[in-house]
Amino acid sequence: MDTLTRIRAFIDVVEAEGFSAAARKVGRSKALLSKYVRELEDDLGALLLNRTTRQFSLTEAGHTYYRTASDILKEIDNLADLVREGSKDLKGRIRVSAPRTFADADIGRSLIDFAAAHPDVTLEIISDDRFVDLVEEGYDVAIRITRLEDSGLIARKLSAFSLIACASPEFLEQHGPITHPSQLAGMPCIVDTNGRTLNNWPFENKDGSVFSVSVHGRLEVNSPLTAMRAAEAGLGVAVLPDFIFKERQDQGKLVPILADYLLTDRGIYAIYPHRRYLPAKVRAFVDFLSQWFKTNP
Structure with a gap:
């Protein structure tokens, strides 16, 4: 029996989290997959899977073998792709x-x-x-x-890719012109929690030095789209991805600010x-x- 076939059977069982699920996925019988895995364990002289009627788990050796075997099979499959890549029919x-x-x-x-x-x-x-x-x-x-x-x-x-700080015309009319990032510390801001800096917004001086401003507001959300809508509603200043801002730029609901201080890296x-x-x-x-x-x- 081909060792690669046994390895593939083992990986199929692990990734499907069970023999029955793997059998349905790959179109082979549960008994055949079990046979392949048992033969692989016999060859290795080590137990790879803990099997009970209700539970399925990898042994410590199984974890190690799965990670390495997966990488090896990917390399084999990738090498085959490399040989075939002259064909335009990608699959x-x-x-x-x-x-x-x-x-x-x-x-x-x-x-x-x-x-x-x-x-x-x-x-x-x-x-x-x-x-x-x-x-x-x-x-x-x-x-x-x-x-x-x-x-x-x-x-x-x-x-x-760049970030754009912006606010609604109504918000800017109420809070006055915003000409330096330090002003944001004293006004409502909308925090996109996807960003690694959270409420410490980074900015860059003209000399290239980077500084941060601690901002706060009534809305923290892990969605730039929601942050954009909140800024349009006048809830505060938002920092948005440029491709999100530009989708709505023509509508005039948001005005860009602090363009000279935003990071460009x-x-x-x-x-x-x-x-x-x-x-x-x-x-x-x-x-x-x-x-x-x-x-x-």
């Missing part, structure tokens, strides 16, 4: 993590356009505002809107694990997004 599944803000905004159209252009690729998009662990959670690629930091991941910049990035053999479908996906943003600045 398979791409698991993508993207912020809700990205997926729900106009720029989320880039994901839909890719799916339309590649009908044989299944695009699984998980909208999540947290920074997922790509390797541990099994993602092929993540879209991140942030200042790029050093990591063991590969990043490709898709587009420049942000970007929209495609992040993916460092792999020796990057799957052709992932490379095509990232290439498509890069070109999409060039065509739709």
Whole structure:
């Protein structure tokens, strides 16, 4: 029996969280999968799974083996993709993590356009505002809107990105002109809790030095879209992603402020694990997004 077949059976069982669920998913009998896993354990001389009638769990050895075996199989599958990548017919599944803000905004159209252009690729998009662990959670690629930091991941910049401080015309008329970020400490602000700085908003002086202003308000929300609507309603100053602000700019409900003090070191990035053999479908996906943003600045 092929060792790779046994390894795939083990991984299928782990990821489906049981033999019955794995059998339904891969179209093989529960007995056959059980046989493959038992043979793998015999070869290794170690128990990988704890089995009872009601519970299923990995042993310590099983955890270690699963992580390493998953990486090995991905490399084998990716190598096969690399050999086939001369073909224009991309196939398979791409698991993508993207912020809700990205997926729900106009720029989320880039994901839909890719799916339309590649009908044989299944695009699984998980909208999540947290920074997922790509390797541990099994993602092929993540879209991140942030200042790029050093990591063991590969990043490709898709587009420049900036934040825009803004408020409604009525709010500005009531609170007077806002000419310096320090003024925000004494007036209502809308805090988007998705941001890493929370209510300590960073700004940049003309000499490049960075400083922060502690802000407060009656609304804290983990949604730039809700923060935008609150600012339009006159509840305070909001700091919004530029692509969110520009969608409503023509309506005149928000006025940009403090443009000379906002940080400019942000970007929209495609992040993916460092792999020796990057799957052709992932490379095509990232290439498509890069070109999409060039065509739709």
